[in-house]
Amino acid sequence: MNKFIFILVLFTSTIWAKEVDSAEKFKKANTLYEQKQYSEALKEYESLEREGVQSDNLYYNMGNTYYKLHEVGSAIYYYEKALLINPELKEASVNLKFAQKSLEGKITKIQKLESKDIIYQSFNFLSFNQWAKVATIFAFLSLALFILYYLSTQSLLKRISFASIFVCVAAMLISSYAAYSTKDYEDTYNPAIVLEDNAVFKDEAKNSAKTIMELKEGTKVYILEEKALWFKVKLENQEIGWLLKTSLRPLK
Amino acid sequence: MKTHLKILVLLIFTFTQGMLAQVQFESSVSRNEVPLNENVRVDFTMNSEGDNFKAPTFEGFKVVGGPNQSVSYAWTNGKKSFSKTYSFFLAPTRKGTLTIGSASIQVEDQTYNTKPISVTIVDAVKREDPRTRLNHSQEQVLNGIHLVAEISNTTPYQNEPITIFYKVYVERGSNLTNWNGTSIPKYNKFWVNSIEIKELKVESGTYNGKEAQFITFKKDILMPLEVGNIELEPLVLDIQAEVPTGRRDFFGFPEMGYITKTYTTGKRTVKVKPLPEEGKPDNFSGAVGTFDFKVTPSGDTSANALESLNFKVEVKGQGNMNLFSLPKLIASDKLEVFDPEYSETVKAGNNGLQGSKTDSYTIIPQYKGEYYIDPISFNYFDIKSKSYKTISTDSIRINVINGPDLPTQEETIKESQNSNTEVFQSLKTNLNAKKKDTQNYWNSTLFYILTSIPFLLMPFAVVLINSKRRKNSDFEGLRLKHNNRLAKKYLSEAKKNIRNKELFYDALERCLHNFLKAKLNIETSEMSNDNIKELLTENHISEDLTNDYLQLKNACEYARYTPTAQANMNNDYNNAIEIIAQLEKQFK
Numbered sequence: 121m122n123k124f125i126f127i128l129v130l131f132t133s134t135i136w137a138k139e140v141d142s143a144e145k146f147k148k149a150n151t152l153y154e155q156k157q158y159s160e161a162l163k164e165y166e167s168l169e170r171e172g173v174q175s176d177n178l179y180y181n182m183g184n185t186y187y188k189l190h191e192v193g194s195a196i197y198y199y200e201k202a203l204l205i206n207p208e209l210k211e212a213s214v215n216l217k218f219a220q221k222s223l224e225g226k227i228t229k230i231q232k233l234e235s236k237d238i239i240y241q242s243f244n245f246l247s248f249n250q251w252a253k254v255a256t257i258f259a260f261l262s263l264a265l266f267i268l269y270y271l272s273t274q275s276l277l278k279r280i281s282f283a284s285i286f287v288c289v290a291a292m293l294i295s296s297y298a299a300y301s302t303k304d305y306e307d308t309y310n311p312a313i314v315l316e317d318n319a320v321f322k323d324e325a326k327n328s329a330k331t332i333m334e335l336k337e338g339t340k341v342y343i344l345e346e347k348a349l350w351f352k353v354k355l356e357n358q359e360i361g362w363l364l365k366t367s368l369r370p371l372k
Numbered sequence: 373m374k375t376h377l378k379i380l381v382l383l384i385f386t387f388t389q390g391m392l393a394q395v396q397f398e399s400s401v402s403r404n405e406v407p408l409n410e411n412v413r414v415d416f417t418m419n420s421e422g423d424n425f426k427a428p429t430f431e432g433f434k435v436v437g438g439p440n441q442s443v444s445y446a447w448t449n450g451k452k453s454f455s456k457t458y459s460f461f462l463a464p465t466r467k468g469t470l471t472i473g474s475a476s477i478q479v480e481d482q483t484y485n486t487k488p489i490s491v492t493i494v495d496a497v498k499r500e501d502p503r504t505r506l507n508h509s510q511e512q513v514l515n516g517i518h519l520v521a522e523i524s525n526t527t528p529y530q531n532e533p534i535t536i537f538y539k540v541y542v543e544r545g546s547n548l549t550n551w552n553g554t555s556i557p558k559y560n561k562f563w564v565n566s567i568e569i570k571e572l573k574v575e576s577g578t579y580n581g582k583e584a585q586f587i588t589f590k591k592d593i594l595m596p597l598e599v600g601n602i603e604l605e606p607l608v609l610d611i612q613a614e615v616p617t618g619r620r621d622f623f624g625f626p627e628m629g630y631i632t633k634t635y636t637t638g639k640r641t642v643k644v645k646p647l648p649e650e651g652k653p654d655n656f657s658g659a660v661g662t663f664d665f666k667v668t669p670s671g672d673t674s675a676n677a678l679e680s681l682n683f684k685v686e687v688k689g690q691g692n693m694n695l696f697s698l699p700k701l702i703a704s705d706k707l708e709v710f711d712p713e714y715s716e717t718v719k720a721g722n723n724g725l726q727g728s729k730t731d732s733y734t735i736i737p738q739y740k741g742e743y744y745i746d747p748i749s750f751n752y753f754d755i756k757s758k759s760y761k762t763i764s765t766d767s768i769r770i771n772v773i774n775g776p777d778l779p780t781q782e783e784t785i786k787e788s789q790n791s792n793t794e795v796f797q798s799l800k801t802n803l804n805a806k807k808k809d810t811q812n813y814w815n816s817t818l819f820y821i822l823t824s825i826p827f828l829l830m831p832f833a834v835v836l837i838n839s840k841r842r843k844n845s846d847f848e849g850l851r852l853k854h855n856n857r858l859a860k861k862y863l864s865e866a867k868k869n870i871r872n873k874e875l876f877y878d879a880l881e882r883c884l885h886n887f888l889k890a891k892l893n894i895e896t897s898e899m900s901n902d903n904i905k906e907l908l909t910e911n912h913i914s915e916d917l918t919n920d921y922l923q924l925k926n927a928c929e930y931a932r933y934t935p936t937a938q939a940n941m942n943n944d945y946n947n948a949i950e951i952i953a954q955l956e957k958q959f960k
Contacts, residue, residue, distance in 0.1 A: 146803035153799055168803075177800035184799060211797035218796055252814035256822045263826030267833050292823070299814045 142173050150181065158188045176206035183212065187219055193337035195219045197313040200340065201371050204311070223338045229356045240305040243298040248306070251299035258292035310343040312353070312370040319367035321359075325350035332361050343370060395420045395479050399486035401472065408464055409496035411436055416458045416475045416486060428473030430462055432493075437461030464493040510615040510631065516546035518579055519609055519635040527643045530599050531660040531692050532755055533724025538590035538607055538637065541579040547614040549630060551589075557605035561598045563695060567591040567720045593720050595692050596644040604640045611635050647753055651760045657699070659752035661691010661724060665763040667701070667748055670732075673768060677740060677775020683733045683768070685712070687750060690726035693718045698731045699750050704743040707770065710734045740775040744768065863948055874932060876941055880948060881928040884921070887952055891959055901925075913958050920951050 149164030165182045183198035199216040202209055246254065262285050269281040317337040323330040325347050335341075341353040341363065350362045395418070402413040416427070427439060438460035446453045464470060469492050474485045518541040528534045542548055569591060576585050596602060610632050617629040647660070670682040685698055693716070703709050712731035719727050737743065749764040813819050863883050869875040885899055892907050901922055908918045924947055931940070 142805060143803050147801075150799050150801060173803070173805045175803050175805045177802060177804055181799050184797075187796075211800070214797050249813045252819050256819065259823045259826040263829055263833070266830050267837070270834060270837055296823075303814055 142168060142171065146178065146181075153181070153185060153188075156188075158185050161185050162189065174205065176202040176209050176212070179205070180209060180212045180215075183215060183219070187215065192219050192222050193313065193315045193317070196223070196338040196340075197315065197369060197371070200311065200313060204371050219338065223336055230358050232358050236301070236305060239301050243302050246298070246302075248299040248303040251295045251302060255292045255295040255299065258288050258295060262288035262292065310370060310372055312341050312343050312351070312368045314339040314341060314363070314368045316367035319363055321355075322350075322362045325352070325362045329362070332359065335363070335367075341368060395422075395482070395484060397422070397475075397477055397479075397484040397486055399472070399475060399489055401489055401491055404490075405492050405494055406464055407494055407497040408467055411461050411463050412491060414460050414462060414472055414489070416477075418456050418477060418479075418484070419454055420479050421454070421456065422477035422479040422484070424476075424478040425458060426476045427458065427460065428475050428488075430460070430472060432464060432466055432468075432470040433462035433472075434465055435460055436463045464491075467493050467495065469493075507618055509618075513546045513615045514613055514631070514633050516543035516584075517541070517548055517611060517613060517633075517635065518543075518584075519607070519611070519637050520579070521604070521607060521637040521640050523604075523640060523642065526641070527645060528596060529645050529647050529660060529753065529755070530597070531595055531647070531658060531695060531753075533593050533595050533661070533692055534642070535724070536592050536594060536604070537588050539586045539588050540609075540611070540635075541577070541584040541586045543579065543582055543584045548611055549614050550612040552610045552612075553607070554610055554634065555606070555608035555636075557607055559592070559594055559604065561602050562594040562596055563692075565593040565595075565694075565720050565725060567593065593724055594642075595695060595724075596642065599644050599646045602642045602644055604642060606636045606638050606640075608634060608636045648758070653751045653760055653762060655751070656753075656760070657696045657751055659687070659691060659696040659750075661689055661693075661752065661755055663687050663689030663691060663750070663752050663763075665750035665765070667745070667765040667768065669768060674771035674773055675737065677737050677772050679736070681735045681737070681770060683735065683745065685731040685733065685748065686728055687730075688728040690721065690724050691752070691755070693725040693727060693729060696752075698729055699748050701731070701733050701748060702746045703735060703770075704745075706737070706739055706741070707743050708736045708738060710736070735770070737770065737772040737775065740772050743770045743772065745770065863945065863952070866945060866948070870941060870945065873941065877928045877931045877944075880944065881925065881932070884925050884928070884948065884952075887955070891955070911959060913955065917951065917954050917958065920947075921955065924948060924951060 145164055145168055149161045149168070152158075152161035152164060162182070162185045165178060165185060168178055169182070179198045179202035183195045183202060186192075186195035186198060196216060196219045199212045199219060202212040203216070206212075243251070265281045265285045265288060269278055269285065272278045272281065314335045314337060318334040319337075319339075321332045321335050323332055335355075339355070341355055343351050343353055344360070345352045346365075347362075349365055351365055351368065352360065353363050353368070354360050397416070397418040399414060399416045401415075406412045412433075416425070438458070440459045441456065442459070443456045444454070458475070462472075469490055472489045472491060474488050476483055476485045478484075520539050520541060522537040522539060524535040524537075525532070526534075540548065540551070569589060572587050572589055574585050574587055576583070578584060579586070590607070611634075612630050612632045614628050615631050616626045619627045621627050647656075664687070666684075666686050666688070668684050668686070670684055673681065675681055683701060685701055687693075687698060698714075701709065701712070710733065712733045714729070714731055716729045717727045718725050718729070735745075745768040747764050747767045749762050751760055751762040753759075754761045863880070866876055866879040866883055869879050888894065888899075888904065888907075892911070894903075894907065904925075905918055905922065908921070909915075924944065927944060931944075
């Protein structure tokens with residue numbers, strides 16, 4: 121029994137210690153950065169990342185470190201990663217622009233709103249889990265209205281509650297759909313950053329295929345599907361082609 | 373057999389001998405060793421009349437005389453001998469062993485060839501021929517003639533046009549009558565544009581400080597394609613000059629003769645400099661010179677959809693006009709831009725090629741709106757300032773007034789640039805690590821259970837409420853409800869006729885009767901007011917209700933025969949329901 125308690129205590133303390141440890145490491149890496157020892161700082165940040173720490177600030181700091189090391193592609197990768205977790209991180213978007221400025225041959229962005237994009241944008245103010253919760257709430261609300269309808273003797277009240285049941289059921293279905301489409305969209309939204317300079321953007325998933333263009337390091341692409349050694353990707357100018365898996369790194 | 377063969381061999385032998393003896397065709401040279409500056413005679417002799425004499429090509433020689441033909445017939449002792457000779461005088465052009473090829477002739481369908489002869493050409497020997505020796509005055513005349521290649525710029529940049537003039541200067545006292553080009557230079561590493569000289573003009577100028585007249589007889593524009601020292605081959609001319617012979621004619625004037633002398637310009641070297649790397653634009657067009665660049669709309673820049681708009685992209689100036697291409701016009705992809713029509717007016721001038729090159733574009737807008745033609749820039753290397761220059765045009769706005777709207781929501785997003793006030797942001801200090809939320813509520817079993825529970829509960833709620841109602845029951849309420857329903861059933865006929873007064877009251881009265889008949893088991897004949905009152909009292913019906921019933925019944929009878937207000941009909945109907953319900957309640 122004693123042994124068990126001891127193990128338990130040890131276990132919980134390691135969990136607790138781990139958090140403190142991470143914060144400590146982060147601080148240490150930041151000091152290294154301030155001392156301009158960028159590659160050492162980067163090692164610390166990377167070990168934190170390997171431990172599975174998910175933090176917008178960690179990614180942002182890594183982006184800064186890569187930027188200072190003149191590895192613009194990786195810098196862009198980490199800024200984008202930070203922005204993926206926290207789109208409101210203003211520092212990351214500012215520094216991202218700095219990184220992109222030094223990038224040559226930038227691709228013009230062309231936005232093409234398909235119906236699913238529009239649906240996503242209109243539902244995006246709640247996450248898919250929140251939408252699911254809303255759906256459950258509406259389900260209970262419709263039960264309550266049903267009971268009210270059944271109990272009431274006044275015809276006006278009866279009428280109102282009867283109509284409200286339908287409204288609630290419809291709202292429940294809509295929020296379920298919103299949850300579904302938001303999740304679906306987020307699953308298919310799979311951005312990646314090209315980390316190889318002059319990566320060949322091919323017509324087909326073959327080495328012998330025609331090269332459409334060469335992509336610069338740091339170019340943002342969206343993965344559409346996977347095939348052996350290749351990713352089918354879409355560029356920001358809506359062009360679609362194939363890239364070798366080794367030449368890019370997904371943000372997710 | 374053997375003897376036959378012998379005879380045959382003998383016969384063949386004698387015949388062929390005879391044929392060989394018949395036609396002889398030979399070549400011979402006057403000497404086998406020839407100095408370079410002397411001539412050699414070559415004779416092709418045949419002893420029979422032939423056709424189709426073909427002389428060899430005489431490689432390595434220049435034919436200075438011939439072919440001369442000589443024919444001789446001779447009769448000696450009644451025997452005819454014939455010989456015909458073709459003679460050529462050849463001047464060797466190079467040293468070494470040269471071979472005179474074989475000539476051929478056809479005699480009676482037979483072709484005869486001579487053997488090739490080798491001739492050794494040795495160094496030129498100095499020869500003082502008293503007849504051709506020039507006297508002092510003749511030499512002076514020849515020395516007063518100069519053949520010169522003048523190059524406008526011997527250190528040009530790559531692609532920079534230079535002009536080369538070939539001139540003959542003739543000093544005073546000299547005269548030239550004719551010339552003949554023997555070697556005209558080919559320019560291998562240049563792009564050449566020859567200027568045709570239509571009329572030779574005698575101009576005056578100076579040569580080495582001496583007054584002289586000159587003729588420009590050849591003008592070329594050269595654009596060096598390679599960098600480095602490039603040698604230009606010399607131009608060689610045979611010039612015939614008029615010289616005094618030293619003799620005098622009948623009248624005492626000096627007699628003039630003609631003499632030909634070979635002149636050469638000598639080799640010239642052009643040092644081609646590479647274009648400077650400093651400030652060289654990435655997309656350098658290759659144009660070198662001085663240029664002007666314009667993009668002009670020809671006509672209006674606003675139109676309706678599907679009407680054409682015309683734009684001109686034009687480069688004007690002088691330089692290597694033909695060695696660069698015009699920049700392309702790029703417009704919004706919503707506009708249909710057709711391939712341009714190219715035209716040029718380029719003339720060769722003293723400073724290279726000059727003129728203009730034009731691309732005429734036709735643009736047909738498809739949709740309504742405002743579009744822009746991207747700014748176009750043209751760069752060139754300016755010779756005067758020795759630097760690269762770029763001319764950029766403004767973007768041109770195209771306004772499409774009428775037409776269909778753009779069908780897609782595609783739009784180009786302008787990248788926002790960092791404003792000057794924005795600076796590189798520093799590190800974040802707090803590690804706000806986020807737990808990965810692996811638990812999704814959406815699509816989980818919990819979600820499905822919680823969301824479907826309310827709907828599963830609905831039937832239970834109905835059952836629950838009903839059973840509870842029955843239990844606590846206001847029984848009364850239920851009964852009342854039941855009776856009301858019964859009364860309504862009785863009154864259904866009356867209700868149907870609520871619009872028609874007579875029928876309504878008739879029905880209402882009959883209803884009241886029927887109700888009592890059913891309850892009290894009486895006949896219609898027994899339906900007198902007194903009788904009813906008695907029976908109701910017997911059945912413990914309250915007096916008030918009995919009175920109400922009778923009052924209504926009377927009202928019905930009364931209404932059937934007298935006009936009353938419509939409002940009473942509804943009133944009476946409700947009254948009837950009330951009364952029947954009450955009666956029903958009290959009967960039990």
